[in-house]
Amino acid sequence: MKAYVAGVGMTRFEKPETREWQYWDMAREAGGAALADAGITYSEVEQVPVGYCFQPSTAGQRAAYELGLTGVPVYNLNNNCATGSTALMLARQLVEGGCDCVLALGFEKMRRGALGAGTDGGDFATSPVARHYGVLAARHGFAATPPTAQIFGAAAREHMDLYGTTEAQLAAVAAKNHRHSAHNPYAQFRDVYDVAEVLASRTVHRPLTKLQCSPTSDGAAAAVVVSERFAARHGLAGLVEIAGQAMTTDTEESFASGSCIDVVGQPMSRAAARQAYERAGLGIEDVDVVELHDCFSINELLTYEALGMCGPGESGKLVESGATTYGGRWVVNPSGGLISKGHPLGATGLAQVAELVWQLRGRAGERQVAGARVGLAHNIGLGGAAVVTLVRAV
Template structure:
C-alpha cells in the first residue's frame, strides 16, 4: 500500500470570530498548511473540504469548499465537499488518504472549517440536531429524558451516557469535573484555544446545569475556526518538512436501534485502526479524544483500551492522562477548552498530533512523543454515534 505523510499543517485561533467569515477562516488555515509544507498552490492536486453546518446556518448548502478555495487562491484545484457531522474533517482525511493510496493524486489538501457564532444560541443548537435522525428526535428525546423538549439534544444524549457510565463505574461528580479541570490546564498552554484559563473543581461543579450531571463548564462551547493538513505520497518527497506518517485512518458508521452491536462504535473503529497500524493502546504516547462533554473522555479511556472497564476515573486520578503523565490525553485542551467548531474539530485534533510528533508544541509538548491517536465521533443514531474516525500517526523513527 502506498505510504502517505502529513507534510504541512495550519490552524486558526478558535473562538468567537464574529467579524471573520467561514471562507476567510478556511483560507487562512489552508494557506498556512501549504506554506508549512514548503509547497505552492500549484502543487495541490485535490482539496477535500469538511464542513457540517454552513448549509443550515448560512444558507451556503452547496460548493462550500469551492468558495473557500477561491478565497485561498486555489480556484483551479478540484474540490470534494464532505459532510459527516462532527467527523466531517476527519472523514475528509479518510477520503484524501484513499485518493493518494489509489495513485490518482500525489498531494491533497484537507480543510475543516465551521462558523457558528453570530446567531442566537438556540438557532445553533437546533441546527446541531440535524446530526441525528430528524424523524426519531421526539422518540429518542422522550426515551432519554422523559420529556418532549430539551435545551440541547446532544447534551441530553451525553448526559444520559454519563449517568449510565456513573452507574457502571462509580464515577463521581468530582471525577467528571476533574476531566474539565485537567483539560483547562492544558488549554491554558495552547495559544489557539478558545479558553485559556485553568479552572478549579469547585468552579466546574458550581457552573449552571445544562443537563444533569453536566454543567456548562463540562460542555464544549459554540466556536468558529478552521484547521488544515497537506497529505502527500511518501514517494513524492516531503520538502524536508518533518513529515508525519499516517499509519491508519479507520472510519465507522453507527447502527440504530436494537440492531446495534454490543461493542460501541468507538471501540469497533479503534480496533480496526489498531489492526491497520500494527500497534496497540500500549504503544500510544499522546491521544486526542472527542470530549464534546468532559465525561466522554473517561468513557473513551476505556473504549480505546487505555485502561480496563470502570477504571477511567482511576486512570485520570493517577495523572497518567495529564501532561507529564504516561499517555497525555487532549494536550491542546480538547473540545471543551480548545473549542468545537464542528467541521474543524477532526482536522484540529490531527494538527495537534502532528505538532506533538514534530516536537513543536512548546509548553504543552509531550516528551518523546512518537505515536499518536485521534478519536473523532459525530452525530447520533441511538445508541451508536452516526460516525467515528480513529486516526493513528507516527513521527520520525516510530
C-alpha cells in the same frame, strides 16, 4: 502507497461573532498556513476535500478559491462533528490511490448558543439523529435543555449508576483540559479551573455543568497529505505518517441496549479503534499522546474505555489517577480538547491532527509531550461516524 502529513495549519478557535471574518477568511488563513508549513504552493495540490456543517452547498469551492483558482476537484463533506477527520480520511485515501498531494480543509462559522436537533437546526421529526434521540426519550424522557447535553448527560448518569463514577471524576476531565489549554495560543478558552470550580459552574443538564461542555466556535484547520514520492521529490521534512485509520458508523449494537452510552457512540469508537490498531500494527500501549472528542466530559471517559486505555467502568478512576495528563501514562488533549480549545464542527478533526503533528515534531512549546513518537486522534459525530487515526513520527 503510504500517506504522510507534510503540513498543518489552523486559526485560533473563537467565540462566534468575536471577529469580523467569513468562513473563506478562516479557510485562507488555515489553508495558507498548512501549505507554508509543508513548503509547497497551492498549484501543486491535486484535490481538495473540504468539511463543514453549517455553510451552504459548494462553500468548499468558495473557501478553496481563496488559495488559488487551479481547477482541481473540490469535494464538499458533512459528517456532523466528525467532518474534519472525514476530510483527512478522504485525503489519505486519495493519496493511497495514486494522488501525490491533497489538501484537507475544514471550517465552521457558527451561531452563538447550543446546537439544535441536527446540523440544520430543524425539528426532531426530520432530524438525521431522530432515532438516537428516540433512545434518549424512551429511557430518560425529554427536557427543555439543549438536546446534545441531554443525551450525553443521560449517558453520564447511566455510567454513574453502572460503575459508581462520580461527579468529581467527570469534573476532573474538564479541569485537566482547561489546565492544558492555558498553554495553547489557538484555544478559545485559556482560563484554568479546579474540580470544585468546574462543579460550581452552571448546570446545563445534570450532571454536566457549563465547564464540562464544549462551546460553539468559529475556526478552521487544514492538513497537506502527500505521497512518499512527492515528499522525496520536494525534499520535504517533518513528515508524519498516517499509520492507520478507520471510520465506522452505527450498528445494531448502538441501539439494541436502549442505553445512551451506546447511542452516543462508544461501540462505534471501539470498532474504529480496533480497526485502526490492526491497520497500523500498533496498540494503545504504543501511543504517547491522544487528541480525543471530549464534546462533553463523559465522552472523554467513554472514549478511554473504547480505545482500550482501561476496562469498562474504570475511566473515572483513570482520569482521577493522573494517568491522562503530564507525568502520566498518556497525555490526553494537550490542546485543551473540545471543551476548552473549542469545537467548530468542520475543523475539529483536522485541528486534532495539527496538534499531534506539532507534538510528534517536538514543536508544541509549553504543552510538549516529552518524547512523543506516536499519536492517536479520535473524532466522533452523532448520526453517526467515528474516526480513529494513528500517526507516527518519521
